[in-house]
Amino acid sequence: xxxxxxxxxxxxxxxxxxxxxxxxxxxxxxxxxxxxxxxxxxxxxxxxxxxxxxxxxxxxxxxxxxxxxxxxxxxxxxxxxxxxxxxxxxxxxxxxxxxxxxxxxxxxxxxxxxxxxxxxxxxxxxxxxxxxxxxxxxxxxxxxxxxxxxxxxxxxxxxxxxxxxxxxxxxxxxxxxxxxxxxxxxxxxxxxxxxxxxxxxxxxxxxxxxxxxxxxxxxxxxxxxxxxxxxxxxxxxxxxxxxxxxxxxxxxxxx
Numbered sequence: 024x025x026x027x028x029x030x031x032x033x034x035x036x037x038x039x040x041x042x043x044x045x046x047x048x049x050x051x052x053x054x055x056x057x058x059x060x061x062x063x064x065x066x067x068x069x070x071x072x073x074x075x076x077x078x079x080x081x082x083x084x085x086x087x088x089x090x091x092x093x094x095x096x097x098x099x100x101x102x103x104x105x106x107x108x109x110x111x112x113x114x115x116x117x118x119x120x121x122x123x124x125x126x127x128x129x130x131x132x133x134x135x136x137x138x139x140x141x142x143x144x145x146x147x148x149x150x151x152x153x154x155x156x157x158x159x160x161x162x163x164x165x166x167x168x169x170x171x172x173x174x175x176x177x178x179x180x181x182x183x184x185x186x187x188x189x190x191x192x193x194x195x196x197x198x199x200x201x202x203x204x205x206x207x208x209x210x211x212x213x214x215x216x217x218x219x220x221x222x223x224x225x226x227x228x229x230x231x232x233x234x235x236x237x238x239x240x241x242x243x244x245x246x247x248x249x250x251x252x253x254x255x256x257x258x259x260x261x262x263x264x265x266x267x268x269x270x271x272x273x274x275x276x277x278x
Contacts, residue, residue, distance in 0.1 A: 028215060028269050029222040031081070031201065032257060033057070035064070039228065039257035040072045040080075046262025050079035052117055052145075052224065057255065059088035063104045066111055073112040081115035081145060082108040084135070091121040091149040098131060105139055115142045117172070119149030126154065127162035136167045145170040148203065151177070160190055164197045172224050174204030180214050181205070187218040208264040212271055227262060228255035 031050040032043035035057045043051050053069060054061030062085045069082055086093065086100040093101065101118065108116055116139050120128035127150070136144045146168045153159035156176050163171050173190065175183020180202050191200045202214055203224030215223065232253045 026221065028220075029201075030262075030266065030269065031079075031203075031222065031224045032262060033061070033224065033226050033228075034072075034257055035061075035068075036254075036256060037068070037072055037075055040076050042257045042259040043262055044076045044078045046257075046259040047266040048078060048262055050081060050114075051076065052081050052083060053113075054083045054085075056088065057226075057228070061085060062088060063101075066107055069108065069111045069113065079114045080112070081117050081143065082113045083117040083147070084108065085118065090123075091119050091152070092123045092128070093120060093131075101135060102138065105135060109139070109142060113142060115139075115144060115169075117145040117147050119147040121149050121152065124154070125152065127159050127166070129162050129165050132163075132166040132168070143170065144168045145172055145201070147172045148174060151175070151183075151204075156186065156190065157193065160193055160198075164194070168198060170199040170201055170222070172201045172203045174202070175218075177204070179205040180218070181210050184214050184217045187214075187220065191219045206265075208261075208268040211265055211268050215269065225265060227257050227265065229258050229261065230254075231256045 030048045031052055032048045033052045034040045034043055035054050040051050053064045055064045056062045061083050064082055073080055084101050084104050086097045105116055118135055120132045122128050146163045150159055150173050174180045175186030177183035187202050194200050200220055201222040201224050202218050202220045206214055206223055206225045230253055238252050
């Protein structure tokens with residue numbers, strides 16, 4: 024039997040979401056402020072993208088950049104944002120709560136998972152910051168989350184692929200392991216085959232800037248001054264290239 028691979032593309036704009044769908048992705052993870060690692064998108068962005076694409080839409084619920092140990096006020100923000108994502112047509116949410124000691128915050132994550140139902144819930148790469156990945160896997164399973172996004176505790180999937188494979192075996196169908204972390208068309212086949220995953224998470228964003236926009240020589244409104252007039256955007260052809268490479272993985276999985 025051929026192995027079907029679900030491709031989730033991380034996006035932060037309408038243009039990127041549309042490109043992901045046209046390129047053949049099955050799902051998008053919607054964030055804002057990707058240069059900060061991604062935070063909760065605005066309701067306006069979520070609503071407009073929902074009206075433009077029909078593939079799965081999972082919204083990240085992250086109240087701020089930085090670490091993943093949240094105050095009571097921040098946790099309340101997450102609860103409210105989760106409810107709003109449900110009303111605006113999200114198919115799932117993406118979240119991750121950690122304790123300051125590097126362990127998964129099981130109790131509060133479980134509370135959000137239960138609140139999210141019937142939406143799908145992904146525990147994101149905060150997992151990769153865990154002090155012990157094997158213990159963290161058991162903790163994430165205990166939260167009731169449907170899916171775990173991981174690079175195997177490394178910066179890139181290609182570095183953590185053997186750990187991802189071990190996590191897939193340890194999960195034993197209790198939770199879906201999704202590989203993510205700098206996956207590209209030139210390494211996706213090797214990662215999917217070695218890790219044994221059925222879902223991958225990709226960025227594929229290309230730096231973009233308008234050549235015709237006046238750029239003031241002395242004023243920058245962003246912290247990264249050299250990128251003040253730049254943003255990233257997913258290109259349809261980048262998604263197509265990755266899907267094309269994945270078709271080889273599907274064939275390799277056949278008898």
